[in-house]
Amino acid sequence: MTDIGATSGTPVDLRGLRKQYGGVEVLHGIDIAVPAGSFTTFLGPSGSGKTTTLAITTGLIKPDAGRVEIGGRDCTRLPVHRREIGFVFQSYALFPHMSVERNVGFPLKLRHVSRAEMHRRVGEALELVRLSSYRKHFPSQLSGGQQQRVALARAVVFHPRVLLMDEPLGALDAGLRVHLQREIVRIGRELGVTVIYVTHDQAEALTMSDQVVLFKDGNIEQAGTPQELYGAPRTEFAARFMANAPLLPGTLESSAHGILIRHAAGATPVSAESVQAQGLSSGAPCAAVLRSEYLDPVPDRDGSGDTAVSRLLIGRGTVADVIYAGARERLSITLDNGVELDYYYDSIDGLAWHRGDRLAVSVRPDKLPPVVPRDTASQADAPAAEATADGPPETGERSRVQAHSR
Amino acid sequence: MRTYRIGWGGYLAAGLVAVFFVLPLIIIAISAFDNSNLLGFPPTGYSLRWARVLLTSPDWTNSMQTSLRVGLTAAGLSLVLGVPLGLALGRGRIGRSRAVQALVLAPVIMPVVTLALGYFFLSADTHLLNTILPLIIAHTTLGLPLVVIAVLATVRGIDASLEPAARTLGASPWRTFRSITVPLLLPGIVAGAVFAFLASWDDIVNVVFLGTATIRTFPLQLWTQMQYNLTPIVATAAIFLSMVGIGLVSITGLIFWARRRRISGQVAENILLRRGV
Numbered sequence: 001m002t003d004i005g006a007t008s009g010t011p012v013d014l015r016g017l018r019k020q021y022g023g024v025e026v027l028h029g030i031d032i033a034v035p036a037g038s039f040t041t042f043l044g045p046s047g048s049g050k051t052t053t054l055a056i057t058t059g060l061i062k063p064d065a066g067r068v069e070i071g072g073r074d075c076t077r078l079p080v081h082r083r084e085i086g087f088v089f090q091s092y093a094l095f096p097h098m099s100v101e102r103n104v105g106f107p108l109k110l111r112h113v114s115r116a117e118m119h120r121r122v123g124e125a126l127e128l129v130r131l132s133s134y135r136k137h138f139p140s141q142l143s144g145g146q147q148q149r150v151a152l153a154r155a156v157v158f159h160p161r162v163l164l165m166d167e168p169l170g171a172l173d174a175g176l177r178v179h180l181q182r183e184i185v186r187i188g189r190e191l192g193v194t195v196i197y198v199t200h201d202q203a204e205a206l207t208m209s210d211q212v213v214l215f216k217d218g219n220i221e222q223a224g225t226p227q228e229l230y231g232a233p234r235t236e237f238a239a240r241f242m243a244n245a246p247l248l249p250g251t252l253e254s255s256a257h258g259i260l261i262r263h264a265a266g267a268t269p270v271s272a273e274s275v276q277a278q279g280l281s282s283g284a285p286c287a288a289v290l291r292s293e294y295l296d297p298v299p300d301r302d303g304s305g306d307t308a309v310s311r312l313l314i315g316r317g318t319v320a321d322v323i324y325a326g327a328r329e330r331l332s333i334t335l336d337n338g339v340e341l342d343y344y345y346d347s348i349d350g351l352a353w354h355r356g357d358r359l360a361v362s363v364r365p366d367k368l369p370p371v372v373p374r375d376t377a378s379q380a381d382a383p384a385a386e387a388t389a390d391g392p393p394e395t396g397e398r399s400r401v402q403a404h405s406r
Numbered sequence: 407m408r409t410y411r412i413g414w415g416g417y418l419a420a421g422l423v424a425v426f427f428v429l430p431l432i433i434i435a436i437s438a439f440d441n442s443n444l445l446g447f448p449p450t451g452y453s454l455r456w457a458r459v460l461l462t463s464p465d466w467t468n469s470m471q472t473s474l475r476v477g478l479t480a481a482g483l484s485l486v487l488g489v490p491l492g493l494a495l496g497r498g499r500i501g502r503s504r505a506v507q508a509l510v511l512a513p514v515i516m517p518v519v520t521l522a523l524g525y526f527f528l529s530a531d532t533h534l535l536n537t538i539l540p541l542i543i544a545h546t547t548l549g550l551p552l553v554v555i556a557v558l559a560t561v562r563g564i565d566a567s568l569e570p571a572a573r574t575l576g577a578s579p580w581r582t583f584r585s586i587t588v589p590l591l592l593p594g595i596v597a598g599a600v601f602a603f604l605a606s607w608d609d610i611v612n613v614v615f616l617g618t619a620t621i622r623t624f625p626l627q628l629w630t631q632m633q634y635n636l637t638p639i640v641a642t643a644a645i646f647l648s649m650v651g652i653g654l655v656s657i658t659g660l661i662f663w664a665r666r667r668r669i670s671g672q673v674a675e676n677i678l679l680r681r682g683v
Contacts, residue, residue, distance in 0.1 A: 080573040093571035097589045107575040
């Protein structure tokens with residue numbers, strides 16, 4: 001890249017951001033440090049405060065309390081147009097009365113860049129998003145994906161050191177999204193710019209980011225690398241939001257074989273590392289994160305199983321459904337105690353499961369599932385699950401174990 | 407492109423429009439070129455005699471000038487007041503937006519006679535009756551709601567993120583207004599201005615009350631002429647009046663078409679429906 005690649009990112013520090021709307025606080029003190037040149041994603045369901053935080057960073061919304069520091073400089077009171085931040089809107093926000101060239105040139109015109117220089121830099125920006133041949137087109141003549149590329153070119157053409165994006169791919173179809181996700185990451189790296197990206201799509205957050213900040217109800221639920229959020233969630237919400245993980249509630253228990261979680265269908269070993277990292281102790285109410293990759297289902301024709309299996313056993317159950325999805329197949333499993341699990345495997349392996357098959361589901365000995373402490377809100381369910389923990393759950397009646405499917 | 411299939415109801419409506427709207431126009435258009443001294447149908451001979459009188463006689467040319475002056479001033483005032491008002495209403499910047507909207511649009515549904523009578527007494531009391539001012543105020547009252555409706559409809563069609571987008575790119579609030587808001591609002595502003603001018607241009611009711619011997623607009627001149635002497639110039643003048651309206655709307659339409667920026671059909675529909683045309 002030429003000159004346009006010469007920009008370098010700058011750190012963004014958000015400190016104690018608070019915001020109220022009509023007496024309701026929607027941000028309860030947000031602290032985020034975004035390292036220079038990193039790709040940070042604000043992830044969360046709608047209404048969690050991620051977009052408000054982004055708008056405060058840009059200056060489109062004023063915080064009630066807290067500071068916005070960009071490159072070590074306090075920008076809290078700086079008006080939007082002096083912040084030198086690139087911003088990409090979900091709705092593209094291209095000016096319909098200007099050609100692609102004039103849209104991209106607009107920020108340069110405001111900065112009194114000479115005509116020749118403007119022509120060159122608009123060309124570079126369009127080349128960056130691979131739309132060089134669309135200079136003279138108007139936004140209405142472009143597809144959604146092309147419009148978003150133009151918006152991206154316009155947001156970086158003036159060499160901002162921070163690029164903010166508010167669900168930029170939200171309105172595009174699935175195939176195009178994946179393609180543009182890669183493009184955005186590539187452009188971020190080529191420019192070396194600090195990117196803050198808002199999305200409610202956890203897959204997008206995992207694949208694109210260096211850092212993920214998970215929002216919930218105006219607070220930060222967890223922040224870390226994608227690996228940390230996915231592999232070591234700290235809360236039930238994080239576990240569920242990051243991978244739709246089924247949670248098996250129970251209590252922690254130490255044994256000769258390591259740390260176990262005692263649950264409705266028995267006791268299952270869990271990751272000691274995860275327990276230690278979260279400072280959980282024996283007897284703590286928690287839930288095991290039973291994502292597909294920790295499971296090892298085997299056919300259960302005689303209703304028994306050898307001892308090695310039973311030590312790792314989660315429970316016995318039935319195949320509720322087999323769903324073919326091209327490369328992978330999904331097994332929906334309903335344990336006899338009512339817990340619903342999903343198990344994914346490569347179609348090419350051809351595991352011949354059928355609806356109604358009996359199976360015994362264990363955890364893999366080499367990779368024990370992590371645990372999360374139980375939310376205070378959902379602990380109301382816990383006693384019921386624990387009360388039935390010792391009894392045989394073979395009654396066929398669904399116990400009140402909290403099950404999470406979709 | 408949508409295709410329309412016309413049912414019997416459609417033919418009926420088209421027929422009624424043809425009989426009651428187009429037919430009188432055709433008759434007037436034919437009579438406009440009558441060369442006799444008395445208006446009658448069908449004409450016995452044709453010439454441009456009365457058109458020449460219309461464009462040269464001081465009575466008529468002065469009235470055209472007066473109409474033009476009143477119309478342009480009223481349209482201008484309507485714009486000055488109506489554009490900010492429509493913008494503020496469209497953006498929800500004025501509290502109780504529906505109430506304000508109803509108040510602004512009240513003149514559209516009020517009988518014009520009532521307003522005219524009110525202005526008549528008001529200007530008599532304030533000794534303004536022999537000036538052009540009451541007429542300009544009355545016509546601004548007609549034009550303002552039309553501008554507000556046109557601007558309002560346009561504002562609602564503008565993506566609300568365009569102005570914040572301009573701000574993030576480095577434009578000050580004033581620059582954003584100049585470079586983004588006004589150009590996008592232009593179709594609404596132009597449409598509003600044209601309709602406001604035409605509302606003044608073809609108004610007879612206010613003029614009958616507020617016009618004088620010296621302040622005589624074109625429609626008033628036509629009206630006076632009719633009561634005084636029924637020559638074919640009445641038809642010629644009526645056609646001239648319509649041609650200005652049709653011409654103005656056509657030129658505006660052509661400009662929009664050429665710039666590929668249509669005021670949406672919705673805008674035009676709203677304006678026409680609310681005017682009760």
